[in-house]
Amino acid sequence: xxxxxxxxxxxxxxxxxxxxxxxxxxxxxxxxxxxxxxxxxxxxxxxxxxxxxxxxxxxxxxxxxxxxxxxxxxxxxxxxxxxxxxxxxxxxxxxxxxxxxxxxxxxxxxxxxxxxxxxxxxxxxxxxxxxxxxxxxxxxxxxxxxxxxxxxxxxxxxxxxxxxxxxxxxxxxxxxxxxxxxxxxxxxxxxxxxxxxxxxxxxxxxxxxxxxxxxxxxxxxxxxxxxxxxxxxxxxxxxxxxxxxxxxxxxxxxxxxxxxxxxxxxxxxxxxxxxxxxxxxxxxxxxxxxxxxxxxxxxxxxxxxxxxxxxxxxxxxxxxxxxxxxxxxxxxxxxxxxxxxxxxxx
Amino acid sequence: xxxxxxxxxxxxxxxxxxxxxxxxxxxxxxxxxxxxxxxxxxxxxxxxxxxxxxxxxxxxxxxxxxxxxxxxxxxxxxxxxxxxxx
Ligand code: FES
Ligand SMILES: [Fe+2]
Ligand SMILES: [Fe+2]
Numbered sequence: 001x002x003x004x005x006x007x008x009x010x011x012x013x014x015x016x017x018x019x020x021x022x023x024x025x026x027x028x029x030x031x032x033x034x035x036x037x038x039x040x041x042x043x044x045x046x047x048x049x050x051x052x053x054x055x056x057x058x059x060x061x062x063x064x065x066x067x068x069x070x071x072x073x074x075x076x077x078x079x080x081x082x083x084x085x086x087x088x089x090x091x092x093x094x095x096x097x098x099x100x101x102x103x104x105x106x107x108x109x110x111x112x113x114x115x116x117x118x119x120x121x122x123x124x125x126x127x128x129x130x131x132x133x134x135x136x137x138x139x140x141x142x143x144x145x146x147x148x149x150x151x152x153x154x155x156x157x158x159x160x161x162x163x164x165x166x167x168x169x170x171x172x173x174x175x176x177x178x179x180x181x182x183x184x185x186x187x188x189x190x191x192x193x194x195x196x197x198x199x200x201x202x203x204x205x206x207x208x209x210x211x212x213x214x215x216x217x218x219x220x221x222x223x224x225x226x227x228x229x230x231x232x233x234x235x236x237x238x239x240x241x242x243x244x245x246x247x248x249x250x251x252x253x254x255x256x257x258x259x260x261x262x263x264x265x266x267x268x269x270x271x272x273x274x275x276x277x278x279x280x281x282x283x284x285x286x287x288x289x290x291x292x293x294x295x296x297x298x299x300x301x302x303x304x305x306x307x308x309x310x311x312x313x314x315x316x317x318x319x320x321x322x323x324x325x326x327x328x329x330x331x332x333x334x335x336x337x338x339x340x341x342x343x344x345x346x
Numbered sequence: 347x348x349x350x351x352x353x354x355x356x357x358x359x360x361x362x363x364x365x366x367x368x369x370x371x372x373x374x375x376x377x378x379x380x381x382x383x384x385x386x387x388x389x390x391x392x393x394x395x396x397x398x399x400x401x402x403x404x405x406x407x408x409x410x411x412x413x414x415x416x417x418x419x420x421x422x423x424x425x426x427x428x429x430x431x432x
Contacts, residue, residue: 121413245432285361
């Protein structure tokens with residue numbers, strides 16, 4: 001099906017501002033100021049001493065990964081496979097992975113992990129619960145800004161895993177991805193619905209526009225998907241990440257729809273989450289029965305990685321929720337760059 | 347198609363699940379009890395069997411077991427647990 005609207009021009013995002021020595025080194029290389037950083041050129045100890053979840057490391061990693069998606073304006077496409085950048089990326093990944101490995105419980109019981117995701121805690125205190133009952137419009141807009149780094153490339157990180165699967169698991173994963181990409185209709189692509197929501201909320205819907213505004217905790221969630229997507233070895237982790245997202249999305253999307261109705265948002269804003277209530281109720285079933293079951297039957301040794309993917313993405317989502325809820329409780333912004341005031345419309 | 351070629355009927359696949367909806371493959375038309383028709387063009391539609399969905403006849407995962415006081419356990423934290431549009 002063809003889009004009813006004319007295609008938008010494809011623009012690569014602008015480079016962000018650095019947040020420390022690691023992101024400075026990566027950005028200097030991307031700007032062509034320095035040759036791509038070789039491990040030896042990073043200040044000694046900078047990688048090892050970096051906070052694995054911190055602003056500097058997560059931004060550096062995000063920029064390395066972005067070369068594999070859309071790149072950056074004015075940055076040579078050749079740098080995607082630059083050995084210096086790839087070498088640094090590997091070091092950053094190892095720090096990030098080691099921290100995640102140390103911070104989750106681990107295990108191999110995929111059924112127990114999934115079972116825990118399938119019960120609905122009625123008294124939970126998450127971002128969507130807060131937004132539903134007491135959220136204010138500025139908080140909803142901040143949430144959308146932070147999440148835009150993922151949703152404007154929604155389903156892209158998971159697409160990396162397709163060639164690493166085979167048989168029924170591959171087929172079921174592709175049906176989910178096909179739905180994420182609008183089932184043949186560009187106007188129904190989930191990334192497009194997210195962009196429409198941003199526009200309706202008075203935000204800039206350009207890909208990567210809010211990279212400078214996003215916190216490391218938001219970038220870390222996207223980085224985890226890119227990490228697992230780009231490494232075949234971590235394909236089980238990617239599936240764990242995907243199952244976590246798909247299984248928990250429907251009820252949370254329902255709360256966000258209610259939040260937006262309460263705040264008086266229009267239908268074009270609400271559609272993204274409304275679509276996800278129904279779509280992810282289906283995706284849950286396809287991932288559980290169509291992907292996980294045949295994948296583990298064919299490659300039972302992946303159970304540990306699937307569990308890791310579930311636990312790590314849950315940990316990162318909780319860190320993100322903690323940040324938002326604690327800042328909002330103090331009436332503070334969660335963004336690194338505050339948004340301009342919403343001009344009064346209507 | 348040659349006229350003598352036997353034609354296989356086109357069968358819709360309907361999959362039952364043990365804990366929730368019925369999964370119907372292909373675009374569908376559902377006739378509701380009031381005679382109105384609802385269409386779904388999804389590749390797979392999850393039809394609610396528990397009657398609890400706020401979007402009945404479409405499943406919205408309201409069939410899930412609801413629990414109070416979730417105890418901290420590995421992944422099942424009380425937060426959003428990764429979800430919100432995927
Ligand atoms: S079967 Fe899922 S909400 Fe009823
Ligand atoms: Fe989904
Ligand atoms: Fe989606």
